[in-house]
Amino acid sequence: GIQVEQSPPDLILQEGANSTLRCNFSDSVNNLQWFHQNPWGQLINLFYIPSGTKQNGRLSATTVATERYSLLYISSSQTTDSGVYFCAVERYNAGNMLTFGGGTRLMVKP
Amino acid sequence: DGGITQSPKYLFRKEGQNVTLSCEQNLNHDAMYWYRQDPGQGLRLIYYSQIVNDFQKGDIAEGYSVSREKKESFPLTVTSAQKNPTAFYLCASSIQAGVGPQHFGDGTRLSIL
Numbered sequence: 019g020i021q022v023e024q025s026p027p028d029l030i031l032q033e034g035a036n037s038t039l040r041c042n043f044s045d046s047v048n049n050l051q052w053f054h055q056n057p058w059g060q061l062i063n064l065f066y067i068p069s070g071t072k073q074n075g076r077l078s079a080t081t082v083a084t085e086r087y088s089l090l091y092i093s094s095s096q097t098t099d100s101g102v103y104f105c106a107v108e109r110y111n112a113g114n115m116l117t118f119g120g121g122t123r124l125m126v127k128p
Numbered sequence: 129d130g131g132i133t134q135s136p137k138y139l140f141r142k143e144g145q146n147v148t149l150s151c152e153q154n155l156n157h158d159a160m161y162w163y164r165q166d167p168g169q170g171l172r173l174i175y176y177s178q179i180v181n182d183f184q185k186g187d188i189a190e191g192y193s194v195s196r197e198k199k200e201s202f203p204l205t206v207t208s209a210q211k212n213p214t215a216f217y218l219c220a221s222s223i224q225a226g227v228g229p230q231h232f233g234d235g236t237r238l239s240i241l
Contacts, residue, residue, distance in 0.1 A: 019187075022170075048226055049226070051229055051230065053232075058234075059165075059216055059234070059235050059237075060232075060234055060235070061171075061218060061232040061235075062232075063229045063230070063231060063232075066228065066229035104170055104171070106170075106171075106230075108226060115161075115173050115176060115186060115187075116161070116171075116173065116230060117173075118163075118170035118171045118172070119170055120169065120170045121169075121170055
């Protein structure tokens with residue numbers, strides 16, 4: 019099956035710093051989503067991004083489908099950005115099911 | 129407000145007991161999904177349904193069962209055959225399978241007594 023790898027697995031930032039999270043996937047996909055899971059377990063959809071670049075406030079994402087990777091940029095990080103960031107890909111020919119990466123655990127210190 | 133409601137938030141299961149987790153959505157979405165999350169791990173797909181009265185197994189369906197009798201409801205039963213049911217269970221929906229983002233409920237934490 020398809021493999022989804024995220025890096026780094028853990029990240030500690032000082033408030034105000036910028037960061038880049040990476041998601042690599044092993045096969046062609048129909049689509050890609052980025053999620054943020056807060057400390058209470060709630061999973062929030064950040065981006066639905068099959069290709070190209072999207073921005074939402076301090077967050078932006080870029081997917082290069084031909085090279086099988088996606089990047090999530092966090093600028094001017096805040097303590098509320100802490101949590102786990104997941105990348106998930108939608109597989110072709112498999113009912114378009116999502117396969118999740120292992121996540122990047124982010125802690126932003128004040 | 130439109131959204132996905134999962135209940136209960138916490139559930140305890142005795143040995144040999146079946147338990148059912150509820151998932152209701154009022155987003156008028158056709159597709160619904162159940163995921164399992166173990167501590168420190170990503171999510172894994174248990175079952176999904178593209179339309180009423182139809183559902184398909186995901187990657188880890190053994191020991192689970194589902195039904196989809198109504199568009200808005202997709203309950204998950206954790207049977208006694210699931211030997212390691214302790215996990216965080218998340219339900220999601222999307223407009224159609226493969227169309228648009230998946231939106232998630234707040235989850236149910238299941239533990240063994």
